[in-house]
Amino acid sequence: xxxxxxxxxxxxxxxxxxxxxxxxxxxxxxxxxxxxxxxxxxxxxxxxxxxxxxxxxxxxxxxxxxxxxxxxxxxxxxxxxxxxxxxxxxxxxxxxxxxxxxxxxxxxxxxxxxxxxxxxxxxxxxxxxxxxxxxxxxxxxx
Amino acid sequence: xxxxxxxxxxxxxxxxxxxxxxxxxxxxxxxxxxxxxxxxxxxxxxxxxxxxxxxxxxxxxxxxxxxxxxxxxxxxxxxxxxxxxxxxxxxxxxxxxxxxxxxxxxxxxxxxxxxxxxxxxxxxxxxxxxxxxxxxxxxxxxxxxxxxxxxxxxxxxxxxxxxxxxxxxxxxxxxxxxxxxxxxxxxxxxxxxxxxxxxxxxxxxxxxxxxxxxxxxxxxxxxxxxxxxxxxxxxxxxxxxxxxxxxxxxxxxxxxxxxxxxxxxxxxxxxxxxxxxxxxxxxxxxxxxxxxxxxxxxxxxxxxxxxxxxxxxxxxxxxxxxxxxxxxxxxxxxxxxxxxxxxxxxxxxxxxxxxxxxxxxxxxxxxxxxxxxxxxxxxxxxxxxxxxxxxxxxxxxxxxxxxxxxxxxxxxxxx
Ligand SMILES: Cc1cc2nc3c(=O)[nH]c(=O)nc-3n(C[C@H](O)[C@H](O)[C@H](O)COP(=O)(O)OP(=O)(O)OC[C@H]3O[C@@H](n4cnc5c(N)ncnc54)[C@H](O)[C@@H]3O)c2cc1C
Numbered sequence: 001x002x003x004x005x006x007x008x009x010x011x012x013x014x015x016x017x018x019x020x021x022x023x024x025x026x027x028x029x030x031x032x033x034x035x036x037x038x039x040x041x042x043x044x045x046x047x048x049x050x051x052x053x054x055x056x057x058x059x060x061x062x063x064x065x066x067x068x069x070x071x072x073x074x075x076x077x078x079x080x081x082x083x084x085x086x087x088x089x090x091x092x093x094x095x096x097x098x099x100x101x102x103x104x105x106x107x108x109x110x111x112x113x114x115x116x117x118x119x120x121x122x123x124x125x126x127x128x129x130x131x132x133x134x135x136x137x138x139x140x141x142x
Numbered sequence: 143x144x145x146x147x148x149x150x151x152x153x154x155x156x157x158x159x160x161x162x163x164x165x166x167x168x169x170x171x172x173x174x175x176x177x178x179x180x181x182x183x184x185x186x187x188x189x190x191x192x193x194x195x196x197x198x199x200x201x202x203x204x205x206x207x208x209x210x211x212x213x214x215x216x217x218x219x220x221x222x223x224x225x226x227x228x229x230x231x232x233x234x235x236x237x238x239x240x241x242x243x244x245x246x247x248x249x250x251x252x253x254x255x256x257x258x259x260x261x262x263x264x265x266x267x268x269x270x271x272x273x274x275x276x277x278x279x280x281x282x283x284x285x286x287x288x289x290x291x292x293x294x295x296x297x298x299x300x301x302x303x304x305x306x307x308x309x310x311x312x313x314x315x316x317x318x319x320x321x322x323x324x325x326x327x328x329x330x331x332x333x334x335x336x337x338x339x340x341x342x343x344x345x346x347x348x349x350x351x352x353x354x355x356x357x358x359x360x361x362x363x364x365x366x367x368x369x370x371x372x373x374x375x376x377x378x379x380x381x382x383x384x385x386x387x388x389x390x391x392x393x394x395x396x397x398x399x400x401x402x403x404x405x406x407x408x409x410x411x412x413x414x415x416x417x418x419x420x421x422x423x424x425x426x427x428x429x430x431x432x433x434x435x436x437x438x439x440x441x442x443x444x445x446x447x448x449x450x451x452x453x454x455x456x457x458x459x460x461x462x463x464x465x466x467x468x469x470x471x472x473x474x475x476x477x478x479x480x481x482x483x484x485x486x487x488x489x490x491x492x493x494x495x496x497x498x499x500x501x502x503x504x505x506x507x508x509x510x511x512x513x514x515x516x517x518x519x520x521x522x523x524x525x526x527x528x529x530x531x532x533x534x535x536x537x538x539x540x541x542x543x544x545x546x547x548x549x550x551x552x553x554x555x556x557x
Contacts, residue, residue: 005554059552
């Protein structure tokens with residue numbers, strides 16, 4: 001299955017992936033309207049320490065502990081992608097308690113959000129990858 | 143294969159451990175026959191969501207744990223409203239409350255726990271009293287409450303407080319009493335408990351801690367401290383007890399819960415157990431404990447199912463862990479608290495990490511819980527802390543503190 005992979009040495013820490021993610025999942029047509037002057041809730045996050053940067057999003061684990069732990073039955077695996085039914089999610093954050101990579105977060109309206117590879121929005125392929133200026137994240141089969 | 147040759151699987155209970163067990167069986171055997179004995183007359187639902195149901199944050203449809211066609215898809219027969227009453231380990235049969243017997247090749251006990259109802263004087267004189275464990279408890283409670291009801295909850299543990307949160311706004315007043323001097327005493331220390339209590343109090347929950355009911359007379363509770371509380375509705379949430387009697391009566395090994403190994407096998411042949419009715423090793427401290435939490439129920443169930451069907455699943459890294467929130471204030475806890483403490487605090491957040499022998503063994507986080515799972519994994523995997531940048535990690539849970547080799551593996555490959 002295709003996943004988002006990180007090339008740590010190419011990441012310059014520009015955070016564009018975070019903006020592209022937040023925009024792709026905003027449901028809006030205009031990036032300025034969607035993001036300007038607002039707190040953004042991206043599902044990918046640039047980690048920084050010393051001179052290393054890299055973007056972390058859901059690894060779509062083959063045996064995801066978040067899905068096994070969810071107390072709402074809201075997380076499931078669909079064709080290999082780990083998806084969350086935000087309608088079922090009650091925001092208890094048990095998935096945040098168990099994800100070893102810190103890849104899930106509380107969204108704007110209480111329910112948890114996570115990378116769904118832009119398969120659930122109109123983008124159709126990961127917006128973070130499409131907008132990365134440096135191929136520091138790629139979407140491919142490995 | 144003919145019908146006679148198909149393996150007969152029987153599962154006692156129909157909670158999340160049972161659902162895990164069904165999925166575990168099907169991971170290794172797609173044809174064997176599965177029969178589920180379900181005391182409750184509902185398909186598997188999300189038990190922890192009963193308080194969210196009262197709060198209006200979910201509904202009967204959305205709180206289903208699996209899709210409507212789950213049992214069909216999994217090829218299971220469910221016997222609703224039936225109770226398993228006896229095991230015959232020689233004949234390999236289970237007897238039900240209607241007298242029928244079911245043969246099994248492999249059996250899983252996923253019977254969960256039952257609320258403990260303390261023998262308080264005069265309890266029988268209280269007209270409206272409830273426990274808070276099942277959907278039916280919840281629906282009955284909902285039927286009884288009125289906008290002006292005075293609710294008394296005995297027990298300031300997770301279940302009592304979740305019930306209080308669920309009822310807030312739907313009743314006149316809520317008083318919670320507990321013999322302990324703090325809320326959530328099984329998972330929080332005094333200071334962290336105080337933060338949670340403040341949030342609950344700010345939202346109108348009234349507490350009587352270090353005090354409990356000595357006797358009842360109808361709608362009045364006489365407290366140990368000498369004062370009295372008048373109430374309309376009583377909720378008993380003092381604790382739960384693992385349902386172990388079936389196995390105990392069959393001469394299986396039981397302490398507080400049913401003893402199981404890392405395959406969820408009990409000491410009796412062909413009998414497995416999973417979920418709240420069991421006791422497993424807590425790897426954060428090496429002792430065997432009942433870990434009555436949903437993630438463990440599912441993972442134990444899955445492991446049991448896999449093994450029953452000849453699969454190779456192992457579950458050997460259980461730890462206690464909880465994510466709890468009240469009125470928007472979240473706390474997370476994991477592992478055990480016996481170790482050197484690292485602490486960070488702000489006006490409204492508290493972080494306590496417990497470190498022993500180069501391992502993170504436990505933590506308590508209140509208010510700031512982002513990415514706590516990174517800490518949880520260190521406990522669960524017993525990661526030696528000198529193999530990563532723990533000075534960074536203790537301040538911020540970030541994958542940037544992992545070794546370059548681990549980062550390459552995690553972010554550059556399939557995991
Ligand atoms: C209000 C509340 C809030 C909770 N919140 C959380 C939370 O936030 N996070 C968390 O991790 N956990 C939480 N829990 C705990 C969680 O619900 C349990 O750990 C989990 O449901 C255990 O699953 P189980 O399948 O082992 O047992 P159960 O869900 O108890 O299911 C066992 C089933 O077996 C049936 N049964 C028992 N004996 C028999 C018999 N002899 N024959 C037939 N059927 C039988 C019972 O009726 C029951 O339906 C909460 C629990 C409650 C009550």
